Amino acid sequence: MLESMRQFKAGIFQALGHPTRVAIVECLSRGEMSVSGLCETVGVEQANASQHLAVLRNKYLVETRKEGNQIFYRLRDPLLGEVLEKMREYFFSHMNEALEVLREEKKVAKKVAQEAKR
Amino acid sequence: MLESMRQFKAGIFQALGHPTRVAIVECLSRGEMSVSGLCETVGVEQANASQHLAVLRNKYLVETRKEGNQIFYRLRDPLLGEVLEKMREYFFSHMNEALEVLREEKKVAKKVAQEAKR
DNA sequence: ACACTATATTCGACTATTCGAATATTAGAT
DNA sequence: ATCTAATATTCGAATAGTCGAATATAGTGT
Numbered sequence: 363m364l365e366s367m368r369q370f371k372a373g374i375f376q377a378l379g380h381p382t383r384v385a386i387v388e389c390l391s392r393g394e395m396s397v398s399g400l401c402e403t404v405g406v407e408q409a410n411a412s413q414h415l416a417v418l419r420n421k422y423l424v425e426t427r428k429e430g431n432q433i434f435y436r437l438r439d440p441l442l443g444e445v446l447e448k449m450r451e452y453f454f455s456h457m458n459e460a461l462e463v464l465r466e467e468k469k470v471a472k473k474v475a476q477e478a479k480r
Numbered sequence: 481m482l483e484s485m486r487q488f489k490a491g492i493f494q495a496l497g498h499p500t501r502v503a504i505v506e507c508l509s510r511g512e513m514s515v516s517g518l519c520e521t522v523g524v525e526q527a528n529a530s531q532h533l534a535v536l537r538n539k540y541l542v543e544t545r546k547e548g549n550q551i552f553y554r555l556r557d558p559l560l561g562e563v564l565e566k567m568r569e570y571f572f573s574h575m576n577e578a579l580e581v582l583r584e585e586k587k588v589a590k591k592v593a594q595e596a597k598r
Numbered sequence: 599a600c601a602c603t604a605t606a607t608t609c610g611a612c613t614a615t616t617c618g619a620a621t622a623t624t625a626g627a628t
Numbered sequence: 629a630t631c632t633a634a635t636a637t638t639c640g641a642a643t644a645g646t647c648g649a650a651t652a653t654a655g656t657g658t
Contacts, residue, residue, distance in 0.1 A: 376497030
């Protein structure tokens with residue numbers, strides 16, 4: 363049971379563990395939006411957005427509403443927005459190391475790319 | 481900048497997106513613990529625990545303290561515990577669908593296993 | 599110096615995620 | 629019925645994450 367609970371939580375975190383999906387959830391925390399709206403706002407192709415939305419749907423993080431031709435997405439539970447809000451707090455109180463983390467990751471990526479050339 | 485922020489958040493969520501790491505963070509939210517303590521509590525091998533701890537360390541989610549032979553880990557910021565707390569709330573208010581998600585995932589896993597046999 | 603314990607890192611096989619391209623589905627308009 | 633727009637799904641290639649086994653490092657006691 364404890365294990366199931368952890369699996370469940372990990373599943374949600376994992377669903378949130380992609381920049382595009384973070385962007386989607388942040389958009390939706392400000393209100394519902396159609397898929398095409400999301401594509402435009404987030405700056406991602408339709409098929410890809412749809413795949414990411416499927417991930418969020420499978421974890422029941424979002425709900426949908428049909429209106430004619432289009433489908434509007436919204437967050438299932440405002441609690442999710444709160445979790446993101448906590449993250450925002452976290453981000454600001456650790457801004458410096460956050461940037462450090464990102465620089466570090468870029469450096470590693472560059473190194474890997476270089477080694478791949480050889 | 482917005483994009484960096486999302487990458488940062490996604491990185492943290494991803495770090496939390498594994499049952500073992502959720503277990504570790506939950507343990508640590510109750511106080512510091514040595515690696516061997518974590519191995520025992522979480523029920524995972526030493527090398528594996530160390531790998532998961534490295535993930536958490538790389539995102540600066542945990543800090544360490546040496547005491548003689550052993551190394552004690554603790555959460556870097558109680559805010560993280562709060563995020564987990566929000567998740568606990570989320571879990572309970574969506575208990576039913578949580579179980580549904582898990583059942584669904586098991587079913588899919590079984591199906592895949594079956595198809596692999598053919 | 600040697601053995602012992604705790605922790606970390608590296609390696610290779612395996613599995614899962616991600617993306618774009620192509621295709622399928624669904625609804626409204628003609 | 630056919631056409632078009634919006635969304636979803638499937639496929640294949642590339643990338644990233646995971647695990648256990650083996651190895652490395654660091655501290656402690658003899």
